[in-house]
Amino acid sequence: MAVAEQNRELISAPQPTRSVGLALASLSLATLLSSLGTSIASVGLPSLMQAFDASFQAVQWVVLAYLLAITTLIVGAGRLADMFGRRPLLLGGIALFTLASVVCGLAPTLWLLIAARAVQGLGAALMMALTLAFVAQTVSKERTGSAMGLLGAMSAVGTTLGPSLGGLLIAGLGWRAIFLVNVPLGLLTFALAWRGLPARGGTMEAGRGTFDVIGTALLALTLGAYALALTLGRGNFGVLNLGLLVAAGVGVILFAMAQAKAKMPLVQPARPRDPRLSAGLATSLIVATVMMATLVVAPFYLTRALGLDAGMVGMVLSTGPLVSTLSALLAGRLTDRFGAHGMTATGLAILATGTLLLSLALTRLGIASYVVPIAVTCFGYALFQTANNAAVMGGVSANERGVVSGLLNLSRNLGLITGASLMGAIFAMASSDARHGIGQQLSSSAAAARGMQITFRTATALALAALVIALLSVRAGRKSNLP
Template sequence: MQQVFGRNSLWDQLPLSAVSRKSGYHWFVVFTVCIGAFMAALDASIVNIALPALQQQFHIGMNAVEWVSLVYLLTLASLIVTFGRIADMFGRRWMYASGFLVFMISSFLCGASTDLSALLLWRVFQAVGAAMLQANSVAIITAITPSGDRGKAIGIQASAQGIGLTLGPALGGAILTYFDWRWLFFVNIPIGIIGTILAFLLLPKDKAKSSSRHFDYWGFLFLTPSLIGLIYVLNMGTKQGWTSPSILLCIVMAFIGFAGFVREELRCKAPLVDFALFRNSSFTYGNITGVLSFTIMYAVLLLTPYFIESILHVTTITSGLILTIIPLGMTLFTPISGMIADKFGIRVPTVIGMSFASTGCLLLGFIGGNYTYILLIAGLFLLGVGMGTFTPPNNSSVMGSAPSSRLGVAGGILNMARTFGMGFGVTFGGLFYQLFFSLNTQVHKTGEQVMISAFRYTYFTMTLLGIAALIISATRKQTNQPYPDFFIGEGI
């Protein structure tokens, strides 16, 4: 892109010197990145509300309309690590700015779609834009923010995601009340315009890259189908049946693709994913605990609406309001956690965070009897507080353990761990509930008692996962600073 604009082009004269020379310039960059984080989170939480309306609009079944969400997730999961590698090779600034542009244009085209096929096509391009943003967001913050503020900065970015997740259901409901489903996509346009302009004007220059720009095409060709197969299995295995032909085909595709990918990466001189990153315990344990934490949260997000509506018999609107307690807790505590990490290191806030999250799941395990509403609200809030306290320092430790030349790939793997956690949470939450439901049918006589017991034991299982993540966090190496300064002032 820099070659297209020319050596002495306007692009090369950016960012605005009046801003970039300020002592707190990195906060302008963090604010710009937060717009992308907010937009992507808002879109993720708002689209699911549109599925019933889309089903009626296009006269299709639930199995077909689910692809509106699934095709987005599959595309995002398959490209995020690849875009991280490309950004490491050619620059993060142009990719992040272009990601805003792609996301905004495709959002407009999604809203203008006249049939399901067109909507699915533009959802793919929307996911491409989201992958370009997510593969670079944490990497840009890590590169430009001084180490004394970096935990706080990553916490603010996580808080922006939490705000997007919180506003999504309420905003989506309001839009569907007064407008039609198309405006759920059009709402991204003004946010995208602001983000695109700020990205071009404020993001720092790309650091001069190495002359070696070999891209691992074979690694990409092996990794993409393996990720698509795995994410599809995690999201559709329970619905379609674990022995259905499509699920078995995806399992085989994922296994063969991953085996070929590992073989290729060990042989390649410039691999797509450098396995040396996993030799660092902070990187490895950070991603493992990241998977566990999102598994817990999304299992709870899957099960709790069913409990609220089937046991407590409240309206869908009330159920949605209760569920906003989780992102509310995350939003409030992510900046605080980042500041704690900057002052005391990584281990303290990650241990505190997983302690809160585990306690929240434990409280949820006692719902269904006396004080159900109190336990439900307290449990969801503690889970949100725990996730908000745990995530920023954990992300900090992962990014801080990667060399500057691999920040994009590290950020892609970090986001991939989150995606896997989401898939595992949905899959295992459903599987454990079904397992405990079957076991309890032999003990309880009424259907409601069976359901309550199944919910309880599943929440207790999530508590055990939280304790496992807590133990891993407690045994991690303590650091006074989350990570070193890489190249502050030299670009990203």
């Protein structure tokens, strides 16, 4: 008992000021790298199609592989930290991300690039899951809020910086540079983490317990089957696609059964007594699907329909994340003043308006045909995200917040995967050219504009469906006399 108390004191003891600074610097850079990995690759998709003479459906997997790997591992990363310790696991995640970035940048084939991106996603999942966990251990209680705000800001910077930095790198050095830029940043992050993170970076359970290997494998196979069902066939939905969707459905059932029997499940079962919790998770998934379409589809519209070069495409694509970042503070104030549920619906209505404007895709207006609608869309997204998170987390008891937070992140990641695959498939079909085959060339301005229009008409329908779900859930909550 005395030894346990002594270990607990050592783990929670404040770190020297210099070590705290180094630790926060390493955690900030790790957060930046993981978010940069998502946003910087999207701007390179048109260049990858040309470099590898590949279809749109094939290069989609450069984004999808990264997202699938993150979604698969991030739900179990906390358990791995309990078993092996946070410090070695975070250092391993940084090293894995950096080494995979080298392979990405040097990959001679598209499929090796995709495989390396999956490994890079595994490293990113470890970084994303463990950086927040390290904050409470590294800084004093009085500075925890500031440290959390710093990590949130770095995540936003990574998302905003990705398209513009990627565009400039592609224009000046080629597509390989968007992956190789992570190498010096990764080495710096590893060095700072090695020096600054507390040596006792594990939890009291380090080395104990088991990891849900079966659940992780089922989750990976289910997500992989789902993504393949929406991307194979070059836009033609056939027997193979249907079979993969059925396999994904069976995988969901098997995963749920495995989680019910597991001693340490990846996803803890929740009891959503409030219908608004289920609605919050559903709308989070739908909105993430819509927003991912802007990252995957927009580069082709800007490149092929508007004729912009890679550098300018990156700058224009940065508009959306920048608006979301700048709107976050205002969204928080509006939510506090007018209530989370009302602002959730308002955010969805604004988002639907923005996607409707994107669906018009009036190329004669030039860059404004994208910048103005995406600004409206991203303001609505920022308002929705802030309000929905507040509504979901505010409606559960304290002992359920960890579970619900995990479900909220899982629903968002599933939406990102759906957006990259489903919305990408819709774009490929809509921009098909009978002379060249579905999604093969995307060379004409009219084809790219048509693909943009139909994709965002679908996105508008999804946003309106989310709005209906949100409104119905509020009505159901009032009937149940829920606060």
